[in-house]
Amino acid sequence: MDTQMTISVRDLVSYVYRTGSIDERFQTNTALVEGTAIHQEVQKKYKEKDESEVFLEYEFQQEGLNLKVQGRCDGLLDTEEGPVIDEIKSTSRDLEEIDDTTYPLYWAQAKGYAFIYAAQEELQKIQVQLTYVQKRTKDKKRILRTFTYEELHQFMEETVSEYASYARILLHIREQKEKTVPDLNFPFPSYRDGQRKLAGSVYRTIEEKRNLFAQAPTGIGKTISTLFPAIKALQLEGLERIYYLTAKTITRATAEEALQKMGERGLKLRSVTLTAKDKICFQEETICQPDYCEFADGYYDRINGAIVDILLHETQMTRSVIESYARKHKVCPFEFSLDLTDVSDVIIGDYNYIFDPRVSLKRLMPDRKKKTALLVDESHNLVERAREMYSASIAKQSYESVAAEWDGEEDSLVKVADAIGKDLERFYSSTEEFTQLDQVPGELEENIERFLSEAESLLQEDTEGERSERLMDVYFQSQRFLKILEYVDEHYRLLGESTREGNFILKLFCLDPSHVLSETTKTFRSGVFFSATLSPFAYYKEMLGGTKEDYILHLPSPYDSSQIDVMITPLSTRYKSREKTVGELTKRLYEQVELHEGNHLFFFPSYHYMEMVYREFKNFSPVDAVMQERGMDEERREDFLAQFEEGGRLVGFAVLGGIFSEGVDLRGDRLNGVAVVGIGLAPRSFEKELIKDYFNQKGRNGYDYAYVYPGMNKVLQAGGRLIRSEEDHGSIQLVDDRFLSRKYLQLLPDDWGNYRILK
Structure with missing residues (x-):
């Protein structure tokens, strides 16, 4: 068995020494970027003989375990008293509150680097410095301590000893993977075509x-x-x-x-499935604070035990498995699943x-x-x-609300929120709903940065109440806006929307991702x-x-075209024709049900159109019919699909491009027919037109890129619900006269090529 493992100093001390609770009372999600910038700012001011980002490595051997510990220390300073290991940390706390006992985890990391350097250079003692930088003020506080080689050696031996049992579990898992992966064969008797x-x-x-x-x-x-x-x-x-x-x-x-x-x-390998925080959270509200949530309180005191337990007893860590162990060890299931990504081979x-x-x-x-x-x-x-993901927007009324709600209490916040509202007011148009801007003005960007700074200091003290929650929402929208602004280039357009209510929304719109x-x-x-x-x-x-x-x-x-009876019904489904053709459309859908026994799924371009045809179908047909509801949760979706039983006779009405038009697997006789009403075109919009114009300028067919291809993809996905195996047979009816145009016929799959036209 290979007993060699490599771990960073940070990960090693974090595993052994982290304690306490998850407390997301208020945290900026730019902390990593801010931290990097602060590190670089401090390192820029190092003297000529000082070094930054110095790579260090040392191998520990304990009872058959070879643990290679490595990392980069922020600074190696050259002083008259000898070398100093410098560890830089950004903090939101007031610097007066911090002393040499405040952050034991930071000292542990710095001592790890100090030991490796002292061992490498054969030093009997070495100085270690923590440089704290206050995020808001950029003020610095340096705390310097001296350690003997013996002290550091004992500290690291104890740390590695504490980690060793966990390391052996990880080695055991690695050995299982390395033994079983080479022997794994394709898990079916043969490959399909x-x-x-x-x-x-x-x-x-x-x-x-x-x-x-x-x-x-x-x-x-x-x-x-x-x-x-x-x-x-x-x-x-x-x-x-x-x-x-x-x-x-x-x-x-x-x-x-x-x-x-x-x-x-x-x-034998470990996999973990990640589930969204709001879905997997055990509490009614997702508030990650120790005084509200028992699973956040003391999380870091219990998480190591939970990880060891699940790794020893499970290979597939699905949502239900994670929830079970999270309850057993009283840890937050979402953070637990994220921690498991560090030791899993497959993450879903x-x-x-x-x-x-x-x-x-x-x-x-x-x-x-x-x-x-x-x-x-x-x-x-x-x-x-x-x-x-790469678009973002801010709204004038959001900042005006902040200014109104905090008026008379937080003058600096109110002043800057007011300024942003006025910046956006300048772009408001009473005559045009949508406008394009050339750039985000520098003063607006500066005001948003000032707003973030003011809101941040306030939110770190006060996150209670609806007013603070609304401020937090505007804070994160503003932060996201600035984050996306860094990506803005020729692939973007700056889009302004003026509403009847007097609001102005500025959007950084990603045309081409x-x-x-x-x-x-x-x-x-x-x-x-x-x-x-x-x-x-x-x-x-x-x-x-x-x-x-x-x-x-x-x-x-891999399927024979004889497995699918493809029919094209050249009936207009354009918005202006829908009322007029609803009777004829219902008749054609009913004929499909009569001609092909079993269960059917009919897809429509909108809820309104679907509901209109559903009512008509219920009056026209004795066959049982069910309809997709707006905003169905997972349980309701599963109930909807469970009604499609083998040998049944049911018609489902669903929305094209929605939850039932892709990823749904109704094998065998659970689905015998599909109809797609319309060509899937999104309604014309200012944003879609911007996409069209952008691709036209690039020499592409902008209309196809903005409308036709995304729409036709929905059609193909919906049709793909039908044939799921070599044994499946069924019918697909495409209802729209445009399906017979050359453009759309070229986009049909080869196995839909033997279509017949229903006059």
Whole structure:
């Protein structure tokens, strides 16, 4: 058994010495960036012979364990009294409150660096300095202590000894993985058509540290065909973990099933599923404070025991498993799951954990990213999601409300909130709803920075009450606005919206997310983007940040076109025609139900249109019908789908592009027919027109990029609910006369090619 492990000084002392509670009374989510800037500011003022970011390493040997401890100390200062290890920390606390006992964890980290340097240079004693920088005032406080080599040696021996039992558990887990991954075979008797090619392409992509864009038909088994080769690639040097990213909860469950299948075949590695904080929180309200939540109170005193327990007894750490251990050890389930990402081989979660600049995992440092492969499922969804992630807005009335609510109490806050309101007022138009701006004025940016500073100092003292909560909302909107402003370039437009109520909203609108997606992906070892509907392929590869160097794979459907009866009904579904054609449309849908026995799902471009046809259908047809409701929670969604039983006769009405039009797996006789009403075009809007104009200027067909391709993707996804295996048969009815135009016929999948036209 390989007993060699490497750990950073920070991670080592954090595991052994962290204590206390989760307390998110108020924390800025720019702390990491602020901290880096403060470090650099201090380091700039070092003298000529001082060094910064000095790499240090030492190997400890304890009872068969070889632990290589390494890290970079912030500063190595050259003084008359000898070398000084300098550790820089930013703090929101008043500097007068801090003494040499305030932050034992910081001293532990600094002592770790000091020991390694003293051992390396054979020093009998060494000075250690903590440099505290007050975030708001930038004032500094330095606390200097001297330690003998013996003191530091004893401290580190005790620290390593404390960590050793946990290290042995991690070594045991690593040994299990290294033994079982090479022996793992594909967990099905044989590959389906196309599966072997997809699996081979994924493995080669990760091996060569490249990216892959793959269109693989619905039902081919994309999840197992990407996860299996990625797990086999864990044998490769330099690959330590896999992130399996999805847009929806239902596809996360498919990834969990694939891991379970491989587990049944002998695979032993650890996987964790990340669930959004507000969904997994045990409390009625998500307030992460020790006086409100028993799972936050004393979290760091109990978390090590919880991690050891779950690692020894579980391999798949799904939501229910995490909740069970979190209750047992009385720890916050969300923070628990995040802590488990550090020791898991496969992490399953939403796109935002990697791609959203607000919530991406800060613990994924650059060196870890280079040892991580991304598997991005249903990646056609990432285009629109990325647009949202990299856009931001602020509203005039938000600042006016802050000024009104704090008037007479917080003069500095009121003054700057007022100033921002006036800055935005200048752009208000009583005649035009939407306008474009050339740039964000410098004074507005400066005022927002001042607002953040004023709000921050106030919120750190007072977060109680609705007024403070509203201030916090405006604070985070402002912070997000400045964060996204850093990304603004030719891929953006500055959009102003003037409302009838007198509000003005300034939006940083990301037209083209390809650049930011490409920049994020390149920080990882490999990215595999796959979907059943990356069509047209060139469009999705471009929008997801693909380059000429990336691999592409376009797999044909493994199914025979005889399995699908595709019908095109050339009926107008345009908004102005809907009232007129509702009777004829209902008749055509009923004829499909009569002609093809079993269960059917009909998709509509809007709730209003769906409800109108549903009422007509209920009057017209004796067949049972159910309809998607607005804002369905997970339980209601599952109830809706559970009604589609094998051998049943049920018609479901749902919204195109909604929760039931993708990621839903109704195999066999649970679904026998699908109808898609309309071509999926989004309504014309100022934002869509900006996208259209932007791509026209780039020499692309802007109308297709803004409207046709995203709309047609919804159609293909909805149709993809039908054929999920080699045994499935059924009918697809496409209702719209535009489906017969050359543009749309070219976008239909090959296995829909044998369509018939219903006159």
